[in-house]
Amino acid sequence: MTTVERARAGWRGPAEQPVWIRPAVAVLLAVTAILYLWNLGASGNANDFYAAAVQAGTQSWKAMFFGALDPQNFITVDKPPAAFWIMALSGRIFGFSSWSMLVPQALEGVAAVFLLYAAVKRWAGPVAGLIAGAIFALTPVAVLMFKFNNPDAFLTLLVVAAGYCVVRAMEKGSTYWLLLAGTAVGFGFLAKMLQAFLVVPAFGLVYLVAAPTGLWRRIWQLLAAGGAIVVAAGWWLLIVALVPASQRPYVGGSTNNTPLELAFGYNGLERIFGGEHGGPGGGAGGVPARIAQEFGQAAGRQGAAAGGFGGGGGSGGGAFGGFGGATGITRLFSDSFGTQVSWLLPAALIGLAAVLWLTWRAPRTDLVRAGLLLWGGWMLVSGVVFSYMQGIIHPYYTIEMAPGIAATAGMTVVYLWRRRAEWIPRIVLAGMSVVTGGWAYVLINRTNWAPALAYIAAVAGILAAMALLLGLAGRRWLVIGAVALAVVTAFTGTAAYAGQTAVTAHTGGSPTAGPGGGGFGGGFPGNGGGPAGGFADRRVQRPGAGQPAAGAGLGDRGGTTNSALVKLLQASKTRWAAATVGSQEAAPLELSSKAAVMAIGGFSGGDPAPTLAQFQQYVTQNEVHYYIPSNRGGGPAGPGAPASAAASRAGGSGFAGFGRGNPAITSWVTAHFKPLTVGGETVYDLTQPAP
Template identity: 50%
Template sequence: MSTRRHRLPANAQLPANTQVVHAFDTGWFATLLTMTASTLPNPAPAVPAADVPAAARSRGVGRLLRGAPTDPPWARPGLLVLLVATAVLYLWGLGASGWANAFYSAAAQAGGQSWKALFYGSSDPANAITVDKTPAALWIMGLSVRLFGLNSWSILVPQALQGVAAVGLLHATVRRWFGPGAALVSGAVLALTPVAVLMFRFNNPDALLVLLLVAGAYCLVRAVETASTRWLVLAAALVGFGFLAKMLQALLVVPAFAGVYLLAAPTRLRRRLGQLALAALALVVAAGWWVAVVELVPAEDRPFIGGSQGNSILELTLGYNGFGRLTGDEVGGLGNLNFDVGWARLFDNDMGAQISWLLPAALVLGGFGGWVHRRGPRTDRGRAAFLLWGGWLLVTGVVFSYMNGIVHAYYTVALAPAVAALVGMGAAVAWRLREQVGAVVLFVTAAITAVWAFLLLGRTADWLPWLRVVVLVSGLFAALMLLTLGHLASRAGQVVGALGVVAALAAPTAYALVTAATPHTGAIPSAGPSTRGGGGPGRLVIITGPGGGPQGGAGRQPGAVQGGPGQDGGQSRPGRGRGDGTWFPGGGTGEAGPVQGGPGGLLDAVTPSAELVELLRSGAESYTWAAAVVGSNSAAGYQLGANVPVMAVGGFNGTDPAPTLERFQEYVRAGKIHYFIGGAGFSARGTESGGSDAAQRIAEWVAATFTASTVDGTTVYDLTSE
């Protein structure tokens, strides 16, 4: 297949209304809304190939930083500032978060010591059980640990760099069809979204997922331009590989991707259908090769698949991490702890401060952009772009809003690229039409954004109380000024546009900065300031051992979970058990924010004392596992602290049948496990939902068979002496 390249004539003249502003004349923010008619697609008819910006005709991302001959002089400096500022924001003080999510850090540690553990995503280097996700994100962290040693930087820096790459790729994607101004706005919005700052400074799989999906969108845009089979297959393969990062969540963008290509690719229908069939095959291969290997390898030759009840990756994919997340019927899971299912979930106390700052703006500007391009021909690129990102936002947003299973606020980072792209593209279209209806659209957008930011900031009223007033006043002032755009001189209009951008980004930027300045640890991180008081979003429930407290203990607090807006902010508070295996922090009501301290629990890891570390390391080379403990997070804390293999009995929730009591007894008789550590967590709710009680039975058998000793407040059983 040949591809014809189009070039602008050498004597081409820019339209009379073209505005080119030097970055140092009006400041960097002034450039963000400086749109040129030569770098925007026509709003109604399709954009002829010859009218596409030169940046769109460049080959690959390699020219991303070099720019194009027709770019305004501020385009390349603006991009460099964006990428450098993003890198600083995501990397500064990164080591303060320590192991961040110790559950994944321990798996990265295991992968750094064992290639088998790296491939399967095992929680420990002796390969007892895997994490409850596919392992692509662990491959990157594990390889980094192998190269640079085990420390918080080797685990977290790859996440930050993935964030910088995602911002750069989103910029490149938007720039192809909407020019450098829209691209800078989109990149800045993504970089400063609070939940994006949180997750690109954390070691959950979401960072890699977002990068792969944005890369897939870039490839899809390239495919639509020339009906390229190669680019379409690559887009599908990237989405498929995203499945290996976070399973079925990656597939939420597939309807938008496939629909846009089927609609807008400039080739006949029969060929488009054939290309989509090839893309579907590429997606299945990219997502399924690892699944096939795991299913074909005999169970005795690989670790147990964490999160499943039948040691099956297919069960994990379709059950606990699949349809169970939608229906709430998660065997062995905790179910929905938020109780806020519905369309308003993205704006509520849990998710609102993470993602919704510019969500109303994205809906308004995205809808306006789609309306402007509604009558274009089938191949109209502007309409295709708004359908692509709008479809991404709609499908993912609806799923997150109506999930009945486990859902956490940080999942919303998957919405951030779509929100950012719609804001950038929609602002570009409105700016181009500012002498017509565009000024009204910008006014409405700025006003809604200012009011919503004022309300969101009110949820943390004790934190920078002056900020909400400044944001409201400046935003409404900018909105009023945007109404006059059609009557302002060029330079004055640019200043007003810059003010609108600054006002819109002020509140999320403040949240982004405080998020970057706050260390985050535990299984459920949250962006924004930590404040005292209130029940905190989400009605967090932490589950540990029987009798209300950790096994063998007297109701000590579980480990820390990083606080968020409206939460207790990690302040230690007394708690009590309920007597049925459910542990509520903060007095047992189930309504309080998270707490710190104690021996670790279901949602956080413990930091073992020096005395306990020395005990675990003594003679560890003579055992397959230096210790066993119920729950993956508890095991992770001991494994990271002592740097010895620790078996996570029962997996993450303590409700996986791994190992069974009989198998555990075989390990003990064979001298493969040295110690059993009491006081760890398991989920009573998980067993009620069909999960295994093997971990509870193991703990009871150990307590009845071996003599307990106390090491610095921790209950330890020596399994080598009865």
């Protein structure tokens, strides 16, 4: 066989496979790559909080390993560092920039789409794989996250890779592939901690029920896979535990400087059950419970239209309303979540129930039913958890549901189509079509964006259902028409939202997909400043500059940072050019100046680091040059304010939480050091005692 013949055979694929499959896969991946890479640089640093950690990782190997926010390793971000390793390595190779940081995220999305196609294809055929891959690629929240620098992109790639490994393990009862699945889940833990484990129940169930080997072998194989999860997740935790606290950064988000407490506290059980200590400093995400409750009520009133935290009604579950509205089974269909991930969710649920019923009496190892246990179980478990989480939840978390929805929809549609000569599959397909078109109509009309698309989707769904019910056998024109209309129904809304997401710049801590991309907006509603009336920050707009990018998040300075302050920090030769309250204040300064800035109290200002004594020691040793008070509403007292003012705002505690830091540090600085005015901001020179 010549080289040309081998290339042609490779392009065509197996002889039993339609000749158009591999070209179709190539088109799917090419379109996905274009969608995810298009306009990528428009989002700039995306989430400043994580971008600062990536930049620090390009400056310090130690900061990269631990996930420190600054290159001098004072405190880490509130997530483990695996996702940032990829971005930081890219930055080390190509230089730190928006593109070097975000291109790996986009390529992870392309890889995840391919792996999902490959996994679904093995049990349900290439057409089902293509449908699943297309649905996944065009899910708006997937487009958002694969163009953003949050760890969710890497997490999603890892859990999809784990799902592919489970599929391979199932085929011959392979221990090797099952161990690989456990390893992928373990590394997922190092990307976003316990969220990686949402897929484990489905993995364990499908293997225990349907693997083609004996029961006891299945049990010990699953135990071995659990061991692989522990090893893959635990090696980094062990190193952090063994390194003395004085020789590594403080674990941001934890209350006792350990990653296990972070995993099972702030990023774990407190996310699910909420409570008074939903995060460091009390309340959700470091927000004191009283403030969180007040915010939740304000967000419920203003809703998503105000660019707030997503609305969806009231304070919901937990003190913060979870950033996503009230808890309950309808949360995924709410204003906050619906347009992000639920376009094909009703159809997937209908298909899942119908095909499980139709395959109920199939053999134990039947691959159709096994596939539904795997992907349908993935969809259901993650959906229930996201629906009832009482603590912090952002709508973009639902990217982890997207592979399960896509695979379930793809598998069930193809299975029912193959049996379309029977009345029950035909009726189910017709119902899925009508529901999908109707739901697209509802979702599009909620935003008052491109209303014509709503009618197109709804009408196409009805016409596709009519073609299906009329019967397709021997009627080629009906077959072609039904397929075309079904494609229009399924993809009109989600593809339009995906495309709009791709061309929209997103920044901040809680971006959302679709038109506008509103996330945190300017911060808390009702406090003035920013699109939603958010926290005042150090945003300095250029003459004629408009509003911040869509979804500008909490602490996102946007516009142009105070150039005089940036020059001041760049000229400093101390270990930390400055200290300020909270990572949301420190990160933009670091990104602008490339200098190390100490983030007092971590993300929210509520972490117990540093203590007053520690900070005084840093100052005495000339390791911190400037202190920059927080400008956030209700933040630390400014120059000349009495110490009792800061203490009052702190509620008498050592750490006040959200944006307030340690009031004792502010009181000590304002009492002992000289204030300067730099570009309109007050800065304290810690090398110049007050007169």
